[in-house]
Amino acid sequence: MLHRTWRRAAIAAASLLTLTLVACSSEETGDAKDLSGNRAGAMADYGVGTQFTATEPLSFSILYNNHPNYPLKNEWLFWSELTKRTNVKLEPVAVPLSDYEQKRSLLIGAGDAPLIIPKTYHPAENQFVSSGAILPVSDYLDLMPNLKDKIDKWGLKPEIDTLRQSDGKFYLLPGLHEKPWQEYTVAVRTDILDELKQPVPKTWDELYTVLKAMKAKYPDSYPYSDRWSKPNPAGALLRIAGNSWGTQAGWSFQHNTWDPAAGKFVYTGATEQYKQMVQYLNKLVTEGLLDPESFTQSDEAARQKLANGKSFVITSNAQTLVNDYRPDLAKTLPNAKLVNIPLPVGPAGEINPASRLENGVMISKKARDSKNFVAMMQFLDWLYYSDAGQEFAKWGVEGTTFVKDAAGKRMPAPDVDMIGLNPKGTKHLQKDFGFANGVFAYGGKLDLVQSFFSPEELEFQKVMNTRKPIEVPPPAPLTDAEREQVSLWETPLKDYVTQNTLKFILGQRPLTEWDAYVGELKARNSDKYIDVVNKAYERFKKDNG
Template sequence: MYEVSRRQAMFTLGALAFVVAGCGSEDAPPNTEELAEQLADKRVGAMDNFTVGTQFKATQELTFDILYNNHSFYPIKKNWLFWSELTKRTNVKLNPEVVPLSDYENKRSLIIGAGDAPPIIPKTYPGQEDPFVSSGAILPVSDYLDLMPHFQDKIRKWNLHADIDTLRQADGRFYLLPGVHENIWIDYSLAVRTDILDELGLEIPKTWDELHTVLKAMKDKYPNIYPFSDRWGVPTPGGALLNILGQAYGTSGGWGYQHAYWDAKAQRFVYTGAMDEYRQMLEYLHTLVKEKLMDPESFTQQDETAIQKFTSGKSFVICTNAQTLVNELRPPLEKLNPDARVVKIPPPLGPAGNVKVGTRLENGIMISSKAAESEHFVAMMQFIDWLWYSDEGQEFAKWGVEGVTYEKTPDGKYKLADDVDFVGLNPGAKKHLQQDFGFSNGVFAYGGSTQLLQSTFSEEELEFQKVVNARETVPVPPPHPFNDAEREQATLWETPLKDYVTQQTLRFILGERDLSEWDDYVKELEGKNMNAYIDLVNSAYERYKKEHG
């Protein structure tokens, strides 16, 4: 995934209006006085003196509809403490429109397209808002930052202006309120059976070449298994693995695949799926498959199958993150083999060197355009600002209620209540922070300070973070937003290009197509308008640079 680049400026509405109007926008956002006039009759329930550090509490009982991504690990419950305590603190009730996690993106698109979206649309990752901009279905939220003092404070305090700039559309505005982190957070990597490494007298691999050596040693010792059998291949083949590996090779892939990759040396974008670095990445994986070190089903099997193979000892390496390591891998593995040990290793390094690639922006919130017509609009924006962006709101969403779900130690650290577990911090506890109380819910709890983020990390995870945080951060690519006509044209090209890259990526890895045909493959991409697409991207980049600096 890319980290986001940005410009340093005072992040007030006045400054934003100046920047946009000054570059010739035909539809500049209102300035502070104009905004106050527009919103004069939309302040019902709002606070008059809402500022940084203020506990938001609506001046009358309010209810806001919200699209809700229902996670299968902690399915929604009406009696969660989260709901009642939120209402107690803010005088706001949330009315969730519940959508299964597996169908969330599709349902979100359908209801926005039909004009039926609730005002608050969370769990939207940067870039996913793009298809809804030209229709006017979602608000240019950057016009309303005057209503969000906590959000503005985080941007200033953490110098996130450049990150925010990557969200801007051709009109200079942005249409997504992102979750924001103080620092880059790397979570996904490989889980490796360290008891097998000890048995073979091997160290934890630090590079992808060393992993290759480790897998060969595992295969020599256990010839009837595939040492590496992966998950997260549906619906995107190699979703997590190609994302991790791509960063090590100086490209992008899998979940993090972007059509355009910024070539810092050439100061222009190139087409990712045709990069030589992309080819080298596929060559590496093909070697693993060819040598029977990696299960060819890794890219298409269901997660449950991959997990079962790992926990039953039919494989020794699999992609993971901190939560799945604790919740899904260790318990069944230790039950079947008490002597087994598994750790999440730092992402192996590759040709790109000792680098980390990431973003300080998280999934965030779109606001339906209809919301701005409500007399409660200002109160809703204040509520969003408090819950998602204030220190107190973020602490509440993550940890819950002090004295019930957690305590604070004299040195300011968080400690779960004795009867509450979360990510294995209190193994054996009868209650679970997410499942029984609704806190640390991915719809509400994301972003925040590094201290808050790491407050639920085990000592093991903190050591992992220490290693990856010492790596050099790859600069983020510059903004290159399309105007409406360009977006329409790009959309026509992107889908067939992405589908073809995905299809041929899998064929090259599995050996169904020989890598000696790479030049032919690149010509096939050219036949699908690859060059025209990348020219469009670079033109948009040059225009934005000229108009916005």
């Protein structure tokens, strides 16, 4: 999953609340009041907890991200059961996963996009706003009672506000999580910890101590050798380390970070937090604790080093632990025990850095003129945001693809498997039925999101969910002219940050040159970039709060 990345501010909370109340009050009137000619097929009494069923048979086109792990089948139970429940037939326009973003842009640009355009990660929708090709969905929230209910109950208004454009509206219906879901962390050989009489590290400083002990015992090893370095060098490691230092790096890199103390945005790659993260990783490399090849090697090379006992620590998530690392070790070192530890705590404190927003759905502007527009919005609200729709999309049909025990816990039906929950099952929930499909199933209540989790992963998430979610930054949406200007600066700046991050970490450039590096960023327009962002922040605050 791409996932999703963002920094926070206590100061912003009060202004955000005011901003949001103003914005929501305007949304609840908006263009949605003039829909008398667009209600064919809609339910008159649709609300939270209502099963949406169109009052006449309807069909809607949808752009479909065709995943190679479960290729599209017309005979999937998902399609027929969806129509049975809602009286709506979806007409998928299938695009391979590898070409999805490019094809989406081409279809929207040509005016040929389907009415429903899912699997869109913010801020990808920004590029389609100025042309008027996609709908300002915030104008129509009154048609989506389940979405409004979850935003209110889960306190998601600050996150929603980060989607807003300079006109105060947002153009993406996001997936919503009740709680943050932190996927990535550090996996450690606990059998080696036992051998060295070291406790499971809870902080990055304790991890350093563990790595030192491993190096002393096994001097020919690089205790930490990492993967996920193509195309972004050490993308995952920099992401989780950045989170722990209160900055954004690697996969999560954003040019601007909110500084709550200063009450403004600052340039990420020039901050003290970013510098301290770099210093820590440089210390690991300098002392032979972190493999310098971690920033260039293939995933396969990193896995082989772990499997062959040349390393003992690697960045991980629940799937790679079970599907990659443990099977690798079982073949070569069957007594090895590898465990995902809770994300180590750094200077930013005990935080859960995951966002509560997921990828979402854009709506083609053409949909607004359809006589079935209201019905379509009700249908999307039921499928993506109602408890019943979310359970259906993820698990399917009770008694056919899943069952519930006396306590209400969901489990695959006896002949159905999903990620090893029922290894004896001869049918697969995704491949054979079309459920748990990334186009439709994401987000929701905590128990639903975690219903595929192993007991081990549940324990990991239990620890993470005791931690404080990171503060959400205030909105700073750019105008079209501003976006066009900063786009000229972004690539050169990001490339320079990436290059010098690696040079500092690997010792190819001394950290005594940090101030010079910051000056080089300014010469590449980092200050001008941040000036634009802060002006956008002040303007949006003035206009909306």
